[in-house]
Structures are given as C-alpha cells and as structure tokens.
Amino acid sequence: xxxxxxxxxxxxxxxxxxxxxxxxxxxxxxxxxxxxxxxxxxxxxxxxxxxxxxxxxxxxxxxxxxxxxxxxxxxxxxxxxxxxxxxxxxxxxxxxxxxxxxxxxxxxxxxxxxxxxxxxxxxxxxxxxxxxxxxxxxxxxxxxxxxxxxxxxxxxxxxxxxxxxxxxxxxxxxxxxxxxxxxxxxxxxxxxxxxxxxxxxxxxxxxxxxxxxxxxxxxxxxxxxxxxxxxxxxxxxxxxxxxxxxxxxxxxxxxxxxxxxxxxxxxxxxxxxxxxxxxxxxxxxxxxxxxxxxxxxxxxxxxxxxxxxxxxxxxxxxxxxxxxxxxxxxxxxxxxxxx
Amino acid sequence: xxxxxxxxxxxxxxxxxxxxxxxxxxxxxxxxxxxxxxxxxxxxxxxxxxxxxxxxxxxxxxxxxxxxxxxxxxxxxxxxxxxxxxxxxxxxxxxxxxxxxxxxxxxxxxxxxxxxxxxxxxxxxxxxxxxxxxxxxxxxxxxxxxxxxxxxxxxxxxxxxxxxxxxxxxxxxxxxxxxxxxxxxxxxxxxxxxxxxxxxxxxxxxxxxxxxxxxxxxxxxxxxxxxxxxxxxxxxxxxxxxxxxxxxxxxxxxxxxxxxxxxxxxxxxxxxxxxxxxxxxxxxxx
Numbered sequence: 001x002x003x004x005x006x007x008x009x010x011x012x013x014x015x016x017x018x019x020x021x022x023x024x025x026x027x028x029x030x031x032x033x034x035x036x037x038x039x040x041x042x043x044x045x046x047x048x049x050x051x052x053x054x055x056x057x058x059x060x061x062x063x064x065x066x067x068x069x070x071x072x073x074x075x076x077x078x079x080x081x082x083x084x085x086x087x088x089x090x091x092x093x094x095x096x097x098x099x100x101x102x103x104x105x106x107x108x109x110x111x112x113x114x115x116x117x118x119x120x121x122x123x124x125x126x127x128x129x130x131x132x133x134x135x136x137x138x139x140x141x142x143x144x145x146x147x148x149x150x151x152x153x154x155x156x157x158x159x160x161x162x163x164x165x166x167x168x169x170x171x172x173x174x175x176x177x178x179x180x181x182x183x184x185x186x187x188x189x190x191x192x193x194x195x196x197x198x199x200x201x202x203x204x205x206x207x208x209x210x211x212x213x214x215x216x217x218x219x220x221x222x223x224x225x226x227x228x229x230x231x232x233x234x235x236x237x238x239x240x241x242x243x244x245x246x247x248x249x250x251x252x253x254x255x256x257x258x259x260x261x262x263x264x265x266x267x268x269x270x271x272x273x274x275x276x277x278x279x280x281x282x283x284x285x286x287x288x289x290x291x292x293x294x295x296x297x298x299x300x301x302x303x304x305x306x307x308x309x310x311x312x313x314x315x316x317x318x319x320x321x322x323x324x325x326x327x328x329x330x331x332x333x334x335x336x337x338x339x
Numbered sequence: 340x341x342x343x344x345x346x347x348x349x350x351x352x353x354x355x356x357x358x359x360x361x362x363x364x365x366x367x368x369x370x371x372x373x374x375x376x377x378x379x380x381x382x383x384x385x386x387x388x389x390x391x392x393x394x395x396x397x398x399x400x401x402x403x404x405x406x407x408x409x410x411x412x413x414x415x416x417x418x419x420x421x422x423x424x425x426x427x428x429x430x431x432x433x434x435x436x437x438x439x440x441x442x443x444x445x446x447x448x449x450x451x452x453x454x455x456x457x458x459x460x461x462x463x464x465x466x467x468x469x470x471x472x473x474x475x476x477x478x479x480x481x482x483x484x485x486x487x488x489x490x491x492x493x494x495x496x497x498x499x500x501x502x503x504x505x506x507x508x509x510x511x512x513x514x515x516x517x518x519x520x521x522x523x524x525x526x527x528x529x530x531x532x533x534x535x536x537x538x539x540x541x542x543x544x545x546x547x548x549x550x551x552x553x554x555x556x557x558x559x560x561x562x563x564x565x566x567x568x569x570x571x572x573x574x575x576x577x578x579x580x581x582x583x584x585x586x587x588x589x590x591x592x593x594x595x596x597x598x599x600x601x602x603x604x605x606x607x608x609x610x611x612x613x614x615x616x617x618x619x620x621x622x623x624x625x
Contacts, residue, residue: 076469078624090372097624101471102375112463116395128387129470131377180373 015087016181016213017052017075022084024070044070045081046237053230055207057214061224061322062234068217069109071234072185075215076106089180104181105130107174109189111158111166119161119169120145120154123176130177140176147205148172148198163190171199178210185217200227221322233326240329245322252320252328256296259316260287260303267311272302285313290324378471388472388480389487396488407445408492411438414558415500422560429585430560435500436584437558439514440521442492444553444577447526449546451485455533456542459622468623478615482530486522493518497584510587513597520601521580523608525553527615528576534618553577576607 024045044067052058060068073079075086077097086093088103114122120141127137145151150172153161158169171187182203188196206212218224224231225245232242241248262285268274276299280287291299296317303312320328379387396404415438422430458464467477493514501508529546536542556564556572564572572578583600586592 073465076465078465078468080624091375098471099375101469102378103373104469106465106469108462108465108469110462110465112458112461113466117391118394121391121394125387125391126466126470129379129384129467129472129476131379131471133383177376179376 014053015051016054016089017050017215018087019048019050020085022048022071022074022086023082024074024079025082043237045074048239050232050239050242052213052215054213055211056229057203057207057216057227059216059218059224059228059231060234061218061231063219066234067237068234069185072183072215072217076100076104076183103179104183105174105177105179107171107184107187109185111170114170114173115159116157118155118157119150119172122158122169123173126173127176132177137176144172144175147202164192164195167191168195168198175202180210180212182206182212182214184214187216188223224322231322233322233329235326241325248322248325249320252324254292255290255320255324256293257318257320257324258289258291258296258299260312261285261314262311263313264311267308270306270308272306273308376471379473379476381473381476384472384476385480388477389483392481392484393487403450404446404488404492407442408495410445411441411492411496412499414438414441415503418558419503429562431504431506432585432588433560433581434558435497435504435506435588436581438500439493439497439584440557440577440580441554442496443486443489443518443521443580444525444550446489446492447485447522448529448553449550451482451526451529452533452546452549453543454481455530456536456539459534460539464623474619474623475616478530478612478619482523482526482612482615485526485529486519489522490518506588510592513584513587516601517580517584520604520608521577524576524580524604524611527608527611530615531611531618534615534622557581576604579603
C-alpha cells in the first residue's frame with residue numbers, strides 16, 4: 001500500500017507540467033466572396049496528455065502545423081483551451097492563465113515588441129517587467145549578455161542585427177529574471193553553431209544550478225536528438241509518441257536509412273535499381289530508402305559492385321533518426337529539418 | 340497488489356477524458372503549488388515601458404516626427420494667404436492652434452494606432468502578455484511615450500505659428516497642459532483603435548481617418564463650417580485641445596472656458612485609455 005502512495009506522490013512531485021485531455025479547435029473560416037472556399041475547422045490540440053518532469057529538457061517535435069505552437073500558447077496562458085487541464089508547478093493554468101507569466105520565461109517566434117530596442121535595453125526592460133528592480137535588472141542584464149557573448153553589441157538595435165543574433169538577443173531577454181520553467185519556441189532558428197552552443201550552455205547551467213525545466217519546440221531532428229532528455233512527437237494535434245530519443249529510435253532499430261545520390265539519371269536499365277524505385281522517396285537526384293538491415297547491406301553490395309556504380313555519385317547508410325521514427329509512427333507530413 | 344493498483348491509477352489519469360481530467364489535478368494542486376514570482380508593479384512597469392518606447396524614437400521615429408512638424412508648418416504657410424482678417428484675427432488663432440494640435444493627432448493618434456495594430460497582427464503582444472505586467476502599464480507607457488514624441492514638433496509649430504501670424508507668445512505655457520491632456524485623449528483613442536481593429540490595415544485606416552478629421556475640423560475656423568459638420572467637430576476630442584490653445588492667444592483669455600476645454604480632454608483621455616487597456620487585455624489572451 002505504501003509503495004503505491006509513494007509512487008503516486010513521487011510522480012506528482014516531479015511533474016512540473018501536467019497536461020491532460022487538452023483540446024483546442026479553431027473554427028472554420030468562411031472564404032471571402034469570390035475567392036472560393038475558406039478553411040475547415042481545425043482541431044489544433046486533439047486530446048493531448050503530457051508530463052514534463054523537473055529539471056528535464058523536454059521537446060515537442062513535429063512539422064509545421066502539427067500543433068506545437070498551439071500547445072505552447074495554451075501552456076503560456078496566451079490561449080484558452082476548449083477542454084482539458086494544465087497544471088504547472090501545482091497551479092491550475094486553465095483557471096488562472098495569468099499565473100503562467102509568474103512561473104515561466106517564454107521565448108516566442110516573434111520579436112516585434114523588442115525589434116526597435118537595443119539589445120541591452122530589451123533585456124533590461126524585460127527584466128523590469130518580470131518584476132525586478134532597476135539595479136537587479138541591470139545586473140542580470142549584464143550577466144546574461146556576458147554569458148551569451150552579446151556584451152559588444154549591447155548598444156545596437158535588435159532590428160539591425162542578423163537573424164541569428166536577433167534570436168540570441170531575444171533569448172537573452174527571456175533569461176533576465178530567473179524562472180523555474182523556460183518555454184522556448186524554436187530558439188536556435190537562424191543561429192550559427194557558436195550561438196547555438198551558447199544557448200545550450202546557458203540552458204544547461206540553469207538546469208544544473210537552479211533545477212530549471214525546459215520545454216523546447218523544434219522541428220529540427222538533429223537538435224532534438226542531441227539536446228533533449230525526452231521528446232513528444234506531434235502530428236495532427238496529437239502526441240503520437242513520447243519517450244527518450246534513444247527509446248523512440250529503438251522502435252525502428254531494425255531499419256536503416258540508405259541514401260543514394262545519382263550523378264545524372266538513375267540507371268533504371270539495371271533490374272535491381274528499377275525494383276528499388278517503387279520503395280524510394282525521391283527528391284531530385286537523391287533516393288531515400290528505409291530498409292531492414294540485411295536488405296540494406298544487400299542493396300549496397302548490388303549498387304557498389306554492379307553496373308549501377310558508374311551512375312552513383314554518393315551513398316550514405318545511417319541508423320534511424322527521429323524523422324524515421326516520425327514516419328514509422330504514421331506521421332503524415334514532411335517538413336522536419338535535418339541541420 | 341498495491342503496485343498494481345497504483346499503476347491502474349496512473350493509467351486512469353493518463354487516459355482521463357476531457358470532462359474528468361481536471362479531477363486529479365484539483366487534488367494535487369493545492370498541496371504542492373510552487374511560489375509564484377512577484378508581479379511587476381504598475382508604476383515601475385509603466386516607467387520601464389515608457390523608457391523603452393521613448394528609446395524607439397532614436398531608431399525609428401525621428402523622420403516621422405519631422406514629417407508631422409513639416410506638415411503642420413506647411414498648412415500654416417498655406418493658410419496664411421487664405422484666412423480672412425489677416426493676422427491676429429480669430430481665424431489666425433484657429434489655424435495656429437489647429438496646426439499645433441495636429442502634430443499631436445498625427446503622432447499620438449495615427450502612429451500609435453498603427454503601432455498597436457502592427458504589434459497585435461505580428462504577435463508582438465505575446466511578449467508583454469507572457470510577462471507579469473499590468474495591462475495598464477503597457478498601454479499607458481506606450482501612450483505616454485507617443486504623447487512625449489509630439490513635444491518638440493508641437494512647440495516648434497506653435498512658435499512658428501505665432502511668428503507667422505503675429506500672435507502673442509505670452510500664454511504659450513498653456514501648451515504644458517494642452518500637450519499632455521490632448522496627448523492622453525488622442526493617444527488613448529489611437530491605442531484603442533489599434534487594439535480593437537480586427538485587422539492591421541483597418542487600424543492604419545482608422546488612425547489616418549482620425550488624423551484627417553483632426554486636420555480638417557481643427558485647422559478650419561469653426562465659424563466657417565456648415566452646421567452638421569460643426570457637430571462632428573464637437574465630437575472630436577482634438578477640438579477641445581484646439582479651442583483651449585486658441586483661447587490662450589486672446590489678449591484676455593477666458594481661463595474658465597479654457598479649463599473647461601482641457602477637462603473634456605482629460606475626461607476623454609481617461610475613458611479612452613481605460614478602453615484601450617480593456618482592448619489590450621482582450622487582444623493579449625484569446
């Protein structure tokens with residue numbers, strides 16, 4: 001009996017964000033006169049259940065339109081769900097959406113509110129609006145800009161920076177005024193590797209020192225595999241799988257991905273190649289095949305040993321990625337990024 | 340067995356239907372709720388927004404402030420050849436007062452409506468909505484900053500107008516009350532229009548229309564307007580700023596009437612800023 005109670009208590013204590021049965025629909029839009037049909041009603045969150053644990057970097061992975069941003073907007077109090085429950089650190093955010101601002105730091109995709117400010121003033125003002133007094137806000141601003149390597153451009157308007165630097169400046173503003181939960185919507189879009197490393201180092205430091213929990217929205221598969229502790233794969237407003245990246249990849253462990261890039265036209269006169277065509281995903285000169293390991297080895301032998309080799313420009317054999325998981329789980333859309 | 344029952348309980352939670360889903364939480368929330376970070380208080384937050392908005396002038400607004408001033412000065416030069424009675428007459432007072440308040444209408448009403456319209460359309464309001472800041476601080480900070488943008492242009496226009504039409508400079512200190520109060524009324528209106536307009540283009544359109552109305556009905560002497568248009572003029576909050584300033588050019592100003600005009604500005608300002616705050620709240624959380 002005690003075991004059961006302990007387990008239940010532990011689960012409740014470690015779950016920083018709990019989502020149950022979350023539903024959000026956007027109503028159908030009527031088309032304009034003369035312009036044909038409008039859009040159909042969309043169930044952007046279609047019964048989502050989710051637990052994010054303390055100190056975890058938890059990812060929402062899915063292509064555009066999968067419902068990631070809609071879910072995040074509900075978690076940040078920007079959007080009211082039609083049904084379901086959201087609890088963050090024990091607070092009911094469906095009943096009290098305004099409490100979200102006092103629990104989390106949010107980095108949205110848009111920076112228009114900060115665009116015309118300098119990097120330093122954007123960070124300081126955001127800190128002031130998180131309730132810090134002027135002195136603390138300035139001290140935290142200086143520390144965060146230093147940490148992210150932005151001190152030199154602190155006096156420049158965000159508008160005049162490159163896309164990646166702009167994103168990093170907005171990320172800096174998100175960090176001023178410590179919060180136990182960080183919600184980051186595609187934080188590294190447009191960033192160079194140095195800036196990306198700065199972001200992940202800053203996230204790791206907050207996790208190690210303050211036990212911060214991070215909810216990350218991404219459609220970048222490589223990033224998801226390297227930085228996330230657990231990931232929820234989303235498609236069509238639903239969570240179609242939720243596990244560690246390794247755990248998810250184990251679902252398709254018996255498959256490998258074979259990419260063939262032809263110099264020019266594929267050698268369809270070779271019967272083995274012609275037979276492969278039906279199962280390949282073709283993008284220009286690149287054929288992508290998902291095959292059982294044995295079969296993949298045989299195909300590589302055929303392609304590299306036979307007459308087809310002359311037509312071959314390049315080939316790669318890779319273990320499955322989260323994109324393969326997404327497709328294997330029945331993901332219907334393209335649009336995940338591998339970079 | 341106990342472990343199994345715990346597992347069953349977790350399962351039940353995981354598969355809870357939307358209608359039942361709130362229950363497990365309602366139990367779990369009360370005991371373990373984490374402390375909330377403090378909210379930003381109204382005045383410091385207002386100060387922070389005001390300062391940030393003011394700094395935007397350096398980056399984006401200075402050319403527009405020049406446009407606002409040139410427009411008003413240009414109108415005065417044009418009208419100088421047109422007004423009856425030449426300098427110092429009642430028409431001259433209307434033209435100078437109207438052109439001066441037009442700077443406020445251009446910046447506080449038109450540009451602020453565009454700013455909030457754009458902020459809302461682009462998702463920029465999310466930034467403020469996810470910070471624990473009172474809505475009034477955002478609206479009042481932005482409105483205050485836009486009203487402040489008008490100060491140099493308004494002063495320049497009033498001084499040049501007095502010189503062009505040989506009006507007395509003595510009572511120009513009245514601008515110290517006219518700018519903030521007309522600024523409150525017009526920026527409140529601008530913010531409300533920008534936040535309430537269903538689309539960004541409409542926010543821009545309403546801002547432009549408001550400014551055009553302030554131009555036509557403010558600059559032209561009231562006595563020359565046809566009857567029904569005179570009523571429309573009375574409905575426009577900028578009119579009361581114009582009237583107050585025009586009275587200040589009299590040799591012996593009617594101070595009571597002047598205060599009456601400014602009170603109308605103050606009242607419209609209070610109401611429109613309250614509406615704008617409500618509109619912000621509505622726009623920020625859907």
